[in-house]
Amino acid sequence: MQPFRLSAIELLSAYRSRRLSPVEAMASVIARVEAFEPHIAATYLYRPDRALADARASEARWLKGEPMGPLDGVPATVKDNIATLGDPKPVGAAASEMAPEPADAPPAARLREAGAILFAKTTMPDYGMLSSGLSSYHALARNPWKLDRNPGGSSAGAGASAAALYGPLHVGTDIGGSIRLPAGWCGIFGLKPSAGRVPIDPAYIGRVAGPMTRDVADAALMMATLSLPDARDYSSLKYEKLNWLGGPAELKGLEIGLMLEAGCGVLPSSQARAAVERAARDFETAGAHVEPLAPFMTQEMLDGLDHFWRTRLLDEISALAPGKRETILPFIREWAESAEGFSGR
Incomplete structure (x- = not known):
């Protein structure tokens, strides 16, 4: 063994x-x-x-x-x-x-x-x-x-x-x-x-x-x-004692959204798309209701998220002791420092 x-x-x-x-x-x-x-x-x-x-x-x-x-x-x-x-x-x-x-x-x-x-x-x-x-x-x-x-x-x-x-x-x-x-x-x-x-x-x-x-x-x-509770996390959900190790869930009547287009960014490969479609058919066979959904992510949303992360990291590294900032991987540091001129920072 x-x-x-x-x-x-x-x-x-x-x-x-x-x-x-x-x-x-x-x-x-x-x-x-x-x-x-x-x-x-x-x-x-x-x-x-x-x-x-x-x-x-x-x-x-x-x-x-x-x-x-x-x-x-x-x-x-x-x-x-x-x-x-x-x-x-x-x-x-x-x-x-x-x-x-x-x-x-x-x-x-x-x-x-x-x-x-x-x-x-x-x-x-x-x-x-x-x-x-x-x-x-x-x-x-x-x-x-x-x-x-x-x-x-x-x-x-x-x-x-x-x-x-x-x-x-x-x-x-x-x-x-x-x-x-x-x-x-x-x-x-x-x-x-x-x-x-x-x-x-x-x-x-x-x-x-x-x-x-x-x-x-x-x-x-x-x-x-x-998933057990901890009072230190103010954002955590109310604790539920879920049966994590239970048997297969009852799928009859379950509603599942099926999204196959990215809306922006990288499109799924043909293999990934085929795998998702196959899973959707399996859910339908088991009694679930599968409904196609339109993409919800837009380029504007994606850009906003990117700006948020640049700004957040810039604020974090701005508090570093002198000389410390230069030890960060250069492309990560430069990416964060590009947030210097963002409005609303």
Whole structure:
């Protein structure tokens, strides 16, 4: 048995039946990371010794039949920009102040409370502003399937870690594709939850945290934990105890909008369009009502969003200490500085 290949659900079943211990699982993941990390540069703050100590504590709980939570002993990672107690949070940028974070952000806190072993954080580009692993602080993350290829971003290290079998559970963040792009490019499952479903801190309109896993069932398992409430996020939704691991939903009568044209930007490829049309037919066969929708995104809206992000990043980097701004990747810095003349800044 190669534990690093097992899903979280399979690991938990093996712990419960004593066919496998968390120590064996974590040791297997560590061996995997140390074999592949020199090639893909997916992790930050990798701590194998602490992970093994946490695994031994988990093993003792399972032997007593007293797991601390639904993810006890399962290896997991969180993205660089999700705060972890006592650690710096560079958000991919060498310009960041490397002060220790005062507390775990909600996704990290919920995973620890559930017993998951946070053995590393994962890399990202400067401020999450690229769909790649290019960073002024971290080494360049690579796609495990082909090392001269981009893993996508901004949850670059999380996507690469999941594809490289660095354990089953990984958390990324997403505004405009930062979970979904690396999930697609690395051949894994990624979910951008509804805004507010997973509490985050600092609260941030538009950004969400979500699971990046090798299968849908593990993502559902994670969502049951990640969606638990946290008062620090004023923008979070009212907590609902959803049956994330329930059986297939009843699709009869479900209304689904089908949009096949982009309105602006890049049109879907013929393969992507065919996949969406096939999914629509499957939903209709299952009893859903599928209705074509006109594109809603306009070039003016897209330009406005671009102006907003330039302005927001400019305000952030304007507060940097002298000399720090020059350490940001030049094209990201120049993109932000182009907002100097925007009206309404």
